Amino acid sequence: MEYFLQQLINGLTLGAIYGLIALGYTMVYGILGMINFAHGTIYMLGAFISLIGYLAATTVGGAPVTLALLLALFATMAFTALWGWTIERVAYRPLRKAPRLAPLISAIGVSIILQNFAALAQGTRAKPLPPVIRGGFTLINSDDFPVSLSWMQIIVFVMTVTLMAGFTWMITRTSLGRAQRATEQDMKMAALLGIDVDRVVSATFVIGAALAGVAGLMVTLYYGVIDFYIGFLAGIKAFTAAVLGGIGSLPGAMLGGLLIGLIEAFWSAYFSIEYKDVATFGILVLVLVFRPTGLLGRPDVEKI
Template sequence: MGYFLQQLINGLTLGMIYGLIALGYTMVYGIIGMINFAHGEIYMIGAFLAVIGFTVLGLLGISYVPVALLIVLFTAMLFTAVYGWTLERVAYRPLRSAPRLAPLISAIGASIFFQNYVQLAQGARVKPIAPVISGGYTVFEEGGFTVQLSYVQILIWLLTLALMVAFALLIQRTSLGRAQRACEQDRAMASLVGIDVNRTISLTFVIGATLAAVAGVMVTLYYGVVDFYIGFLAGIKAFTAAVLGGIGSLPGAMLGGLILGLVEAFWSAYFSVEYKDVAAFTILVLVLIFKPSGLLGRPEVEKV
């Protein structure tokens, strides 16, 4: 029971991180119908910015955790947003009317570029940082096994939930959200009624990038190590989460992330750690076969 509970906690935490990345996928997919292949790298850059940020702050002597955390979070979001914007500008906008495969290739190219850029700029070694937030609550003890809920996990949960609420409000209540939903439905029509489509798409990438940056910072806090290769797998899994929840659906992305995180945690705990990625892909395949529109997605009707 204790073991199970611990895995539940770990899985939920992992799921929240996947969910944050998945939101970026699902938004971009919703608005331009493309898989943003380089989104995982954006998340990786966010994680690196967190490592650099915490190290610089540590050297400057700012060690009061809430202040350091806020500074790192904001700088990471800001700079990652620029990366997201640039990605859209360079790899997607010139290809908006091109055949479907072209943006995918350019996104894969951008992904390779970012990976190697970070590797060259920061070195290929794994970057460890000293734990910024340590300690946690003991939920309960049972026969020598303690179930821990660490402060970092609580932070991840609270932050993710807060971002979800803010995000839902943004989509539903603001003019940007309305513009986004309009572009999702019909880009040509939206531009006819005066919506700046380019700006809306750019902002979508920017928002997706900031969410990925938060996920990157959280992952740095949670695991304490970062390397230039983490973006690839995280990217695929977050996409899996987005598809699982129904691509284009925002609550779906979160739900998909949580399910994926739980499956991974339980699979590693009860079956084998080596094959946890295989488990994630198996789920993806099963979902696509039996419910291609995802758990919360609308079925797509193809019209002639």
């Protein structure tokens, strides 16, 4: 039981991170119908930028930990947002009317570029960061297996919930959110009604990238080690989460992320850690075969 509870906490933490990345995938897919393959690498860049930002603030600027973390957070969001904006502008926008596969290939190209750019610029060795935020609570003080909840995990939850709340508010209450929803339903119609579709798409990439950047920051702090390759697998898993939740659905992305995190944690804990990725992809295949619209996705009637 204690062991189970601990895995639940670990799984939810991991899932929250996947969920944040998944939001970017689901938003872009909802609007452009395209798999933004480079999204995982943005998350990787986020992890690097946050590490650099944090170190710059503490070692160079001499800032206290809390301030340094806040600075790193804002810097990460700003820089990843700029990366997201640039990528859309340079590699996707010219291809919006191109054959369906063109933007996908371009996106794969971008992700290869960024991954190797990171490897060249920062080296291929993994970068360790000693734990910044230590300590936590022991929830159950059992003899054979104490269940603990670390401060870091609490921070991950709080930040995810805050971002989700802010995000939901933006989508439902602001004019940008309305424009975004309209564009998602029918881009041509939205443009005819005077919505600046280019701006909406840019905003989508900026927001998605910033969220992925936050996920990168949290991973840096939570695991304390990053390398240039982390974007690929996390990207696939986050996309899996988006599909599992129902692509295009924002709560679905979060739910899918949590589920993937839980599956991974429990599978590693109870079955085999080597095959945890097989479990994730296996679930993806099963979901798509039996419920192609995902858990929260709207069923769509084939238009003939």
